Amino acid sequence: MCSKLHTCCIAFAILLLLALPALSAEPAKRSYTLAVVPNQPAITLHKNWTPFVQYLSKQLGVEIELKLYDKIDVFLSETQKGAADLIYSAPNMFYLAYQKQKYVPLVRSSHPLQGQVFVRKDSPYLKVSDLKGKTIASVGPRSICSVITRHALLTGQGAIDYNSTFSGSTINVAKSVLLGKVDAGVTLDTSVINDAPEMLSEFRVILRTEKIAPHPLAAHPRVPKKLQDAVTRAVLALDQSEEGRRMLKDVKLVDPIKANFKRDYSFFAKVDLEGPRQQAK
Template sequence: MSMLKLGGCCIVFTLVLLFALPVLSAEPAKKRYVLAVVPNQPAITLHKNWTPLVQYLSKQLGVDIELKLYDKIDVFLEDTQKGAADFTYSAPNMFYLAYQKQKYVPLVRSSHQLQGQVFVRKDSPYTKVSELKGKTIASVGPKSICSVITRHALLTGQGAINYNSSFSGSTINVAKSVLLGKVDAGVTLDTSVINDAPEMLSEFRVILRTEKIAPHPLAAHPRVPKKLQNAVTKAVLALDQSEEGRRILKDVKLVDPVKADFKRDYGFFAKVDLEGPRQQSK
């Protein structure tokens, strides 16, 4: 009888353990997603600027969003074009390249549009684009958005011209190259010199402005559930309702955010040469 009771006790104890297991086990791990950000600033700056938004989205959506930063633009392009990232923030032309390969979905963008410009020294003899035929024009690099959209305007617009390309690596270096007479003209976004080299503004004269285009989108890979895509869009738009939220958006250049639309915002790039000049002039 005692053995039976002992066996019964063992059975009861085992059942108690089985019922207790769900309570004692750890909570299920949150779903993890990777957000890849274009390396248009030093990694330390991007980490500082993007961390608040990543933490906010992770908390609001109940998922774990990991920020992925890059040292080289080519590695970023390779990752996004093979679909390694769940979410991306990239220049419009780079987004379009990823869309062609992976069909990334643009979710939200700033409402402030981008415009390229060609400028010369204030005392330059050149007063119109046609006079730059065969001359050397400096830009940040062959894949920068200002280079892509301005090159498109120079090669296909009214009075289209051929010219030599020189890549300077940064807006400030482009401005310096023009100022020192190393090149005949420079290419930037209309806001870049204002932001990066305001003291040089009075030294230049703009001779061409491109059409305006939609800026960098925050985009999602199609494998990200539609419900989560919509939640990200809603969460980003909600940030614009508070002063602290607007500060977070300003740091990641999503000022005055709006919902993005692929055809309306980025269909333009279907007619643009995204590869850039094949050779760099010396």
């Protein structure tokens, strides 16, 4: 009797030991957040990004939750804290998040970004040096066009000091230049084409910056490498169908390619990402 009881106790102990790893192991994470930079109204972002998020969720077999923000400052704060598992952000904002959290860039559009400085067609300013001490309008101090163009104006050949003013949108920048409220404006080279095409004939470009890699879709290091790779494959696969390409266009990942930090974003190590604290008076 004692022998049987002893054998049963040993068998129970073995079973308990075998079960302990399963009992103590944390369940696999099945839900992840994707934070998107608030470069459009939230209702527009929700409309454009929801199909993309639903597609990723289905392909990855996990729930992806879309996270939207009303203000850039909140988005910057949250991403630098590592609050989101996945982020889609402007290159300069991604770099700030990388500095704090080491987010990994996964995919990006293959279409580069380029900043430009433009004046009215009848303006007396013909070259960058003519704008020394003048007032130049941009969307905002942290917009990517402002950051890369400011870097070119302050560090490039014929670098100048100038006064900054912020207009809030590409259209407002263009209007400020057109109405003579400022001496020049700063935008991305495609922005006026997309947002204010009727004004194109009224302007003359006097500076174009070097081209840089556009907004990446990036993952926090805590996201398993296997899942990071799956995200990359899923996004690249969208480019194989007409419906997928429409989805990529809506989220500005047209003609996607794999992103590489050193090749694409190490440029920002030499750029002043903070910029002017106050608007010119």
